[in-house]
Amino acid sequence: MRHESRRMKRMARSHKRKKTSGMNLTSLMDVFTILVFFLLTNTSSNEALEPPKVITLPDSVVETKPRETVTLMVTNEEILVESNSVVATSEVLESEEIIIEAIKQAMIAEMGKAIGVAQASAEAEAEEAGTEGEVQPEPPEVNILADRGIPFSLLKKVMSSCTEAGYTKVSLAVIQKASQG
Known part of the structure; x- marks a missing residue:
């Protein structure tokens, strides 16, 4: 027990x-x-720009992905810089001027963001490469999202206005297709 x-x-x-x-x-x-x-x-992994439903981008077999930059959208009705309406598309098409002042001024207003993004990109690349010292930022750049039906004369005016505002790198957004090779 x-x-x-x-x-x-x-x-x-x-x-x-x-x-x-x-x-x-x-x-x-x-x-x-x-x-x-x-x-x-x-x-x-979501690095690509998402185009709005009103824009149908052209197709391409481009290999590189777009960097984060100032975004300019060209629709059938209006031109937008960073989702802010700048000018009507019909007004730009009717204009005889090559450089559209409204677009130029809107792009100059966004220059601070473009330079900040370019500076951050240059610093990241220098850090990755292991180099130290003064980092030269890349020139500011702009991504243009334009509907595939937009006439080239309109795109030419938009691109000219961007380069006049100081944006030396202009990229056109496209839809990436599978490469042919």
């Missing part, structure tokens, strides 16, 4: 210990780690 009572005391002690122990969080932490990893990889 005495032997049984010791055994019962031991079982009671071990049962008390189990109740006082906390919740095991290892499985929960594993799930959260996987969730954080999934969110980080999927948010950083």
Whole structure:
């Protein structure tokens, strides 16, 4: 009998210990780690510009992805700089001027953002290359999203206005198709 009572005391002690122990969080932490990893990889992979539904971009087999820059959109109704309406498309088409002053002024107003992006890009490339010292920023650039049905004479005026505002790199956004090779 005495032997049984010791055994019962031991079982009671071990049962008390189990109740006082906390919740095991290892499985929960594993799930959260996987969730954080999934969110980080999927948010950083969305580098392409999303064109609005009113613009149908032309197709291309370009290999490089666009960098984050000032965005200028040309629709059938209006021209927008960073989603702010600047001038009506019909007004630009009717104009005899090669440089459209409204576009030029809007692009000059966005110059601070363009230079900041170019400076950050140059610093990141220098850090990646391991070089130190004075970093020369790249010239400001603009991405133009234009509907494939827009006449080239309009695009020429838009691009001329951007270069007159100081944007030396002008990129036209296209839809990337599979490469032919």
